[in-house]
Amino acid sequence: MSYTIPPATRIGHVHLKVADIERALGFYRDLLGFEVTQWYGKSAVFLSAGGYHHHIGLNTWYSKGAPPAPVQSAGLFHTAILYPARKDLADVLGRLLDASYPLTGASDHGVSQALYLNDPDNNGVELYWDRPKEQWPFDEAGNLQMVTEVLDLNDLLAEREQP
Numbered sequence: 001m002s003y004t005i006p007p008a009t010r011i012g013h014v015h016l017k018v019a020d021i022e023r024a025l026g027f028y029r030d031l032l033g034f035e036v037t038q039w040y041g042k043s044a045v046f047l048s049a050g051g052y053h054h055h056i057g058l059n060t061w062y063s064k065g066a067p068p069a070p071v072q073s074a075g076l077f078h079t080a081i082l083y084p085a086r087k088d089l090a091d092v093l094g095r096l097l098d099a100s101y102p103l104t105g106a107s108d109h110g111v112s113q114a115l116y117l118n119d120p121d122n123n124g125v126e127l128y129w130d131r132p133k134e135q136w137p138f139d140e141a142g143n144l145q146m147v148t149e150v151l152d153l154n155d156l157l158a159e160r161e162q163p
Helices: 021-031 086-098 153-157
Strands: 014-017 035-039 044-048 056-059 079-083 105-108 112-118 124-130
Touching: 021 035, 021 044, 021 056, 079 086, 086 112, 086 124, 086 153
Parallel strands: 014 056, 079 124
Antiparallel strands: 035 044, 044 056, 105 112, 112 124
């Protein structure tokens, strides 16, 4: 018997083990701009965009002071954070550059444009914007044709809202 998940299903949040909550907050709250919605004791905190109960959970329950997980191990490859508009992705790129925060990559996937970086615990993070579906690349048979091409960061930055 085959089952297909309902099309309106969404991934609601990610909960990350971190070594230092304040250091992780410096990234997710102070740099990316997520808002703290609730502390769970002193060892966990929930953050959101737009007042949702939480998009990101951070905890030190099993990881306080621990080193990052080895790259060559099973686990989360990256957390992807979807921005509503290309100008919003441009704004966060500007914030990252202003803070001299290193990118690990920047790609145009045809369906989306993405910035890649690591958080302070070396968890992969993708910050991206989806093109409207009518702009996605399909072949003549109607098959999606995603690509990985270099993202023009200067073109993206041209959309940045100036303070």
